[in-house]
Amino acid sequence: YGGEMVGIPMDDEGMQIDILEETLAKLKNDRKKVKFIYTISNFQNPAGVTMSLARRKKILEVAKKFEVLILEDNPYDKLRFEGEPIPSIYSLDNEGYVISLGTFSKILCPGLRLAWILGNKKIIEKLVIMKQATDLCTTALNQLIAYEYCRQNDIDKNIESNVEIYRRKRNAMLEALDKYFPVEVIWTKPQGGFFVVATLPEHIDTGEMLKEAIKENVAYVPGGSFFADGKGQNTMRLSFCYPSVEDIDEGIKRLGKVIKRRIKN
Amino acid sequence: YGGEMVGIPMDDEGMQIDILEETLAKLKNDRKKVKFIYTISNFQNPAGVTMSLARRKKILEVAKKFEVLILEDNPYDKLRFEGEPIPSIYSLDNEGYVISLGTFSKILCPGLRLAWILGNKKIIEKLVIMKQATDLCTTALNQLIAYEYCRQNDIDKNIESNVEIYRRKRNAMLEALDKYFPVEVIWTKPQGGFFVVATLPEHIDTGEMLKEAIKENVAYVPGGSFFADGKGQNTMRLSFCYPSVEDIDEGIKRLGKVIKRRIKN
Structure with missing residues (x-):
C-alpha cells in the first residue's frame, strides 16, 4: 500500500532517461523498492511533450536492467495534430515490462467512464481481482454502448x-x-x-x-x-x-x- | 492503508453487541486503532439475519462509547418479503456516527454500477476527494438514466x-x-x-x-x-x-x- 513519488525531469524529448537511470541506481543503493516508472509518452499532461523514439527504446532498456515495470499512460495517443506517430513503448516491448493504459474518454465520451489496460497476463489477472474487489465490474451497459458504437461506426473517422x-x-x-x-x-x-x-x-x-x-x-x-x-x-x-x-x-x-x-x- | 478484519459472531438478532463491546475494549487495551464497525443490518449477506431494533440502539451506544464509526451496508433494505421494516441504524443516529451505503443494483439494475453513501458532511467531503482520486466520477450517463427512471416511474412500485x-x-x-x-x-x-x-x-x-x-x-x-x-x-x-x-x-x-x-x- 501507499508509495512515495519521485519526479524525473523532462526536456523536449520527454523524460530524461539518464536521470531516471541515476535515480533508479540511487534508490536501489538505498534499498528502496521501486514499484513502477510512470510516463505519459504522448503529449504529456500538462507539458504536452512527446517522448522521442530513442528515449522510448532507452527507457525500456533501463526498465529491464533494473527489473522495474513501466506504466505507459496513453490517453492522448490518437490526438495528434501534426507530425508522425511514434510507436508506443508497449509496442516496442516483447518481454512484458510495459503496462499500457488507454481510454474511451478522449476519443468517444468521458461520461461513459470506460478505459482499458494492456499488459502481460500475470499482471492483468491480478488487476482483474483488484478491480473486482474495488467495484466488482465496469458498468456492462456502457461497455455495450461503446461496443455497438465501434461496431456500427468507424471510430477512426470520429477521431479524425x-x-x-x-x-x-x-x-x-x-x-x-x-x-x-x-x-x-x-x-x-x-x-x-x-x-x-x-x-x-x-x-x-x-x-x-x-x-x-x-x-x-x-x-x-x-x-x-x-x-x-x-x-x-x-x-x-x-x-x-x-x-x-x-x-x-x-x-x-x-x-x-x-x-x-x-x-x- | 490496509487493515485487519476481526469477526463478531451473530445470532438470530444479528451481531452480538456484548461480544462487539468486549472486542473493542480488548483492542483498545492492545492500543489497536479500530477503523470502523461494519454491519449489514438487514438480511445480512450471507446469513440473511436482520439486526433487531434493540441491538441497533445498542450498537450505536457502543460506537459512541468507543468513538468508532459504524459502516451500515444496506443493499437489501427494501427487499423484505414479510414482517415489519426496522429503522436503519443511520436513522437512529443524530451525531454523525453512522455511514450508510445504499445501491441501485438491487432495486433498479446492477449493470448501472450506481450506489450512494449517506453520512456526516466531513466524512462525505473526504470520500468525494478519495473517489475523485480513484475514478474521477461515477458515469454521468448512468446517473441520468437512474434519475430519469425515478422521475418518470414510481420506483417503489417497481420494488414491490x-x-x-x-x-x-x-x-x-x-x-x-x-x-x-x-x-x-x-x-x-x-x-x-x-x-x-x-x-x-x-x-x-x-x-x-x-x-x-x-x-x-x-x-x-x-x-x-x-x-x-x-x-x-x-x-x-x-x-x-x-x-x-x-x-x-x-x-x-x-x-x-x-x-x-x-x-x-
Whole structure:
C-alpha cells in the first residue's frame, strides 16, 4: 500500500532517461523498492511533450536492467495534430515490462467512464481481482454502448474529425497567446493533446494569482500540482479542449491582463 | 492503508453487541486503532439475519462509547418479503456516527454500477476527494438514466413487484430444501434479501464439495469465504435471486444428491 513519488525531469524529448537511470541506481543503493516508472509518452499532461523514439527504446532498456515495470499512460495517443506517430513503448516491448493504459474518454465520451489496460497476463489477472474487489465490474451497459458504437461506426473517422476540431482550438490558443500574453511569458506548442503550459516570471505564484483570474471569470490549473517535488509554482496549465474558439480568445485576453498587472506590481 | 478484519459472531438478532463491546475494549487495551464497525443490518449477506431494533440502539451506544464509526451496508433494505421494516441504524443516529451505503443494483439494475453513501458532511467531503482520486466520477450517463427512471416511474412500485418475484423464489427454494436436502442439514429462513445459508455436518468441506456439484451443473458459494476467521467451512450460500422457480427446484434436487452422497462416504 501507499508509495512515495519521485519526479524525473523532462526536456523536449520527454523524460530524461539518464536521470531516471541515476535515480533508479540511487534508490536501489538505498534499498528502496521501486514499484513502477510512470510516463505519459504522448503529449504529456500538462507539458504536452512527446517522448522521442530513442528515449522510448532507452527507457525500456533501463526498465529491464533494473527489473522495474513501466506504466505507459496513453490517453492522448490518437490526438495528434501534426507530425508522425511514434510507436508506443508497449509496442516496442516483447518481454512484458510495459503496462499500457488507454481510454474511451478522449476519443468517444468521458461520461461513459470506460478505459482499458494492456499488459502481460500475470499482471492483468491480478488487476482483474483488484478491480473486482474495488467495484466488482465496469458498468456492462456502457461497455455495450461503446461496443455497438465501434461496431456500427468507424471510430477512426470520429477521431479524425475530433482531431480537426482540437487542432483548430490549439491554433486559436497559440494565436491568442501571441496576441495577449506579455513577452515575459513562454509557453509550449503541443503537437497533440489538450494542453498548453505557460511559464511566468519566477516571482509569480500562479496558485495565488488564480483568485484574480477567477474574478475575471477565467480559470486555469496552477502548474505546481503537476510536479512531484513542489516546483512549477510559476507555471499554469491552459486547456483548449472544451471552450469554443471565441471563448479561448476572450479567456486568454483576460488572463493576459491579469498577468500584466502582476508583472507590474 | 490496509487493515485487519476481526469477526463478531451473530445470532438470530444479528451481531452480538456484548461480544462487539468486549472486542473493542480488548483492542483498545492492545492500543489497536479500530477503523470502523461494519454491519449489514438487514438480511445480512450471507446469513440473511436482520439486526433487531434493540441491538441497533445498542450498537450505536457502543460506537459512541468507543468513538468508532459504524459502516451500515444496506443493499437489501427494501427487499423484505414479510414482517415489519426496522429503522436503519443511520436513522437512529443524530451525531454523525453512522455511514450508510445504499445501491441501485438491487432495486433498479446492477449493470448501472450506481450506489450512494449517506453520512456526516466531513466524512462525505473526504470520500468525494478519495473517489475523485480513484475514478474521477461515477458515469454521468448512468446517473441520468437512474434519475430519469425515478422521475418518470414510481420506483417503489417497481420494488414491490420485484419483492413479489423474490418472495416466490425464496418460497420455492425453502420448499425444495424441505423436499431434497437430508435431515442432517439445517438452513436459514430469510425474511428478505437473496440468500439462504445451509449448514452441513461438520466434517463436510463445502469448498471441496463444489467440484462435485459443478459436475452436476449446479453451483453455490462455499460459506468459508464469508467468515473473517476461517470458520464456516461446512456452510454454503444459496442464491434464489437469478434462477427461475423451476431451476431452483432442479438445482436444489441435484445439490441434495451431492450432499447425500458425501454424508454416506
